Amino acid sequence: MLKLYGFAVSNYFNMVRMTLAAKGLDYEVVKTFPSQSSEWVSMSPMGKVPCLETEHGFIAETRVILEYLDEQYPEKSVFPTGSYDKARARQLMHSLELYLELPARRLFPGALFGGRNEELTINEVKPVLExxxxxxxxxxxCGPYLMGDTPMAPDYMALYVLPLAQAVAKKTYGWNLLADISGSAELLSALNNNEHAQQFNAESAKEMAEFVGGLKPK
Ligand SMILES: N[C@@H](CCC(=O)N[C@@H](CS)C(=O)NCC(=O)O)C(=O)O
Incomplete structure (x- = not known):
């Protein structure tokens, strides 16, 4: 059986879980945190999560995992058919990660973790997000999903990338980023209606509460 390594608060882990659920695939979750331990790096070379264990070996990098799953298990595809539409789906996925998720992550310390961000970083990230x-x-x-009326792999990324980019932009710039993405409210509402999304959100909230609870002095 497939094994998915990661933890419930991880955006990227949840993108893979949504895809596995959409495809109706059985898998086992192995709760794992990122690390540079030699054992973990031998499975996930950058030490990141998620990582998928297949019958042939390990695969890391979320977009690659999603594409592998869709090729290996073509039933209930989460990519459009046809090279052009598939390339557009991939372009959306690259764009979500490279131009929203990753720049937003640069501002995590000040926006989400109670630290502060350098002026230079704040000024560098804004035009990338724009x-x-x-x-x-x-x-x-959007109809209401990114590729039309059926949820696909780019949607399973957007479900986690958009709220995070919104939270960071709001806190850092007072910018309601989602209001500038047309159809995003309908998109997120449709995606959050999904029973699996609700289950993964609940697991993420529970794990986050445990994590924050663990930080409080006893
Ligand atoms: N590009 C990677 C990003 C995954 C990622 O950044 N995961 C976070 C957890 S949400 C992580 O492992 N962070 C630890 C690190 O960056 O070393 C992917 O697509 O899977």
Whole structure:
């Protein structure tokens, strides 16, 4: 059986879980935190989660895992058919990660973790996020999902990337980023209606509460 390594608070882990659920695949979760231990790095070379264990070996990097799952288990595909539409789906996924998720992560310390961000970082990230928003608007065909009326792999990324980018942009710039992505409210509402999304959100909230509880002095 497939094994998925990661933890419930992880955005990327949840993107894979949504895809596995959409495809109706059985898998076992192995709760794992990122680390540079030699054992973990031998499975996930950057030490990150998620990582998927298949009958052939390990695969890391979320977008690659999603594509592997779709090729290996073509039933209930989460990519459109046809090279052009598939490439557009991949372009959306790259754009969500490179131009929203990753720049937003640079601001985590000040926006989410009670630290502070350097002025330089704050100024560098804003135009990247703005261009990222423009890109998603240009590529998306919200109806209500990013590729039309059926949820697909880009949606399972957007479900976790958009709220995070919104939280960071709001806290850092007072910017309601989601209001600038047309159809995002309908998209997130449709995706959050999914029973698996609700289950993973609940697990994430529970794990986050345990984590925060663990930080409080006893
Ligand atoms: N590009 C990676 C990113 C995964 C990632 O950053 N995961 C976070 C947890 S949500 C992590 O492992 N962080 C630890 C680290 O960056 O070393 C992917 O697509 O899977």
């Amino acid at each position: 261009k990222g928003v423009r890109t998603i608007n240009q590529l998306a065909n």
